[in-house]
Amino acid sequence: MATADTAATTSGSLAEFDRTTSRWGQATMGAALLLSLAAPIYLVLTTDLGITAGMIWTAYLAVAAAFFVLWFVEPITYYPVLGPAAMYQAFMIGNIANKLLPSALVAQATIGAKAGTKRGEFSALMAICGAAMVHVLSMIFFVGILGTWLVSIIPTDIVDVARLYIFPSIIGAVLVQLIVTMRQPRVTVIAVVVAVLVLFVLVPAVPALAKPATGVVVLITAVLAWFLRSRGKTAAPTTLVN
Amino acid sequence: METALTPEGQSTDILAVANLPVLWILAIGVFAAIIVQSLVYMRAARKAGPAADITEEELTRSFRAGAIAAIGPSLAVVLVSVALLTLFGTPAVLVRIGLVGSAATESASASLAAGTMGAELGGPDYTQAVFVVAFMAMSLSGAGWMLATLILTPVLRRGDTKLRSVNPALMAIVPAAALIGAFASLGIGELGKTPVHILSVLVSAATMGLCMILASKTSAGWLREWGLGISIIVGLFAAYLAHTNGMTPTA
Incomplete structure (x- = not known):
């Protein structure tokens, strides 16, 4: 831009920043999306396991029924905190609430930048880059190399037991963590009651509901939580899983 | 199958x-x-x-x-x-x-x-x-x-x-309900399996509860991030002890 006007130059280079980050943000996220889908598709197509499209659709529907609300809600919730450029980083690097947001806040505090300003946005973006580098290196080294080696030397009977009980060991902790951080006792009670009724009363009576049971619980809980909400005060915004 | x-x-x-x-x-x-x-x-x-x-x-x-x-x-x-x-x-x-x-x-x-x-x-x-x-x-x-x-x-x-x-009340309640609903359903589903599954869920839930209490009552804020990893290890350890000491459910 061939202008001597400082204001115009300033907005010019910010516009260029926005253009660069959104173009590259979309391109890199799109590439990661395709690469991450390519892995299971490769397995389905090249291995002779007898997997049918019907099995994949059934599994996908069960998962989608449980999570589709969050696909849209999480990006909308995080946008005001992250800003457009960092959105493309955050939903690719993952672990937003437990790693990226704290990193961004620490960086803003370090240089005394306020969230919501351009200084704050740039500081958060650099912090997320720093967090991404640390994360990528520690995943490649500690999980990719050391972890793979560790698993290969652990006795198989321990591995078998670990494999069998890892999911219950995750889900108990995740549920408690969610309930404590959300502080929504009313929603919690509704969810637990609905889950017990659906899993131990409805599903035994109507076995066809076994596969979409979690989706059914999510739907009924959401509807009940909405109609039974306490109308006095507005609840605090939600902390999310990713 | x-x-x-x-x-x-x-x-x-x-x-x-x-x-x-x-x-x-x-x-x-x-x-x-x-x-x-x-x-x-x-x-x-x-x-x-x-x-x-x-x-x-x-x-x-x-x-x-x-x-x-x-x-x-x-x-x-x-x-x-x-x-x-x-x-x-x-x-x-x-x-x-x-x-x-x-x-x-x-x-x-x-x-x-x-x-x-x-x-x-x-x-x-x-x-x-x-x-x-x-x-x-x-x-x-x-x-x-x-x-x-x-x-x-x-x-x-x-x-x-x-x-x-979008209505802020809707944005506060529906996501929370969807999340807690999904994980409550999965967690309670595990309770319908073997005694060792039930034990794993309860031990890991209790460990996380303890981590969260310690994280807020003491200066050990790091327990918030490490809580999940610690709970998994403790839960698996309990499962291993139970599994190898005869609580094996294989019918």
Whole structure:
């Protein structure tokens, strides 16, 4: 831009920043999306396991029924905190609430930048880059190399037991963590009651509901939580899983 | 079990398919996309820094502060990821748990998908075919978040007030209900399995409860990030003791 006007130059280079980050943000996220889908598709197509499209659709529907609300809600919730450029980083690097947001806040505090300003946005973006580098290196080294080696030397009977009980060991902790951080006792009670009724009363009576049971619980809980909400005060915004 | 599966599909040697070289290459590709993105972003930030009223030195300090703050949480994710390696193999764990998603959403997706195949994650019926279907379902679910981000970010940036002015009560209650509903259903579902499953759920839940109490009552705030990893290890340890001491449920 061939202008001597400082204001115009300033907005010019910010516009260029926005253009660069959104173009590259979309391109890199799109590439990661395709690469991450390519892995299971490769397995389905090249291995002779007898997997049918019907099995994949059934599994996908069960998962989608449980999570589709969050696909849209999480990006909308995080946008005001992250800003457009960092959105493309955050939903690719993952672990937003437990790693990226704290990193961004620490960086803003370090240089005394306020969230919501351009200084704050740039500081958060650099912090997320720093967090991404640390994360990528520690995943490649500690999980990719050391972890793979560790698993290969652990006795198989321990591995078998670990494999069998890892999911219950995750889900108990995740549920408690969610309930404590959300502080929504009313929603919690509704969810637990609905889950017990659906899993131990409805599903035994109507076995066809076994596969979409979690989706059914999510739907009924959401509807009940909405109609039974306490109308006095507005609840605090939600902390999310990713 | 579904009859369409071939004998290979019913093999329980998950790692034979989960650690194939092609999957490693694709996983490294995802890491490369993140590194390229960070490099481009950092260059763009340095170029536009003066316009954003931020100095080169402040940008560097922000990068360093973010990197240091991420060490603890990253290692906590490493611990959880290593615990999941035997279930999904290294490439799937690196991409799904380490990056895009989180241990909570991805293992939940995998468990739901395995359930539709009449199998249980890590159980005797957790075959190669079940793994591949679970991996596919996790990846498609993760794609949901990425697609929503790709579609919604430009919309939100245009300042579409319609999306932002969604009823705040709705935005507070529905996501919370969807999340707690999904995980309550999965957690309570585990209680319908064997005594060792029930024990694992309860021990891990109690451990997390303890971590959360200690994190808020003492100065041990780090327990918030490490809580999940610690709970998994303690839960697995309890399961191992119970399993090897006769509580084995094999009927």
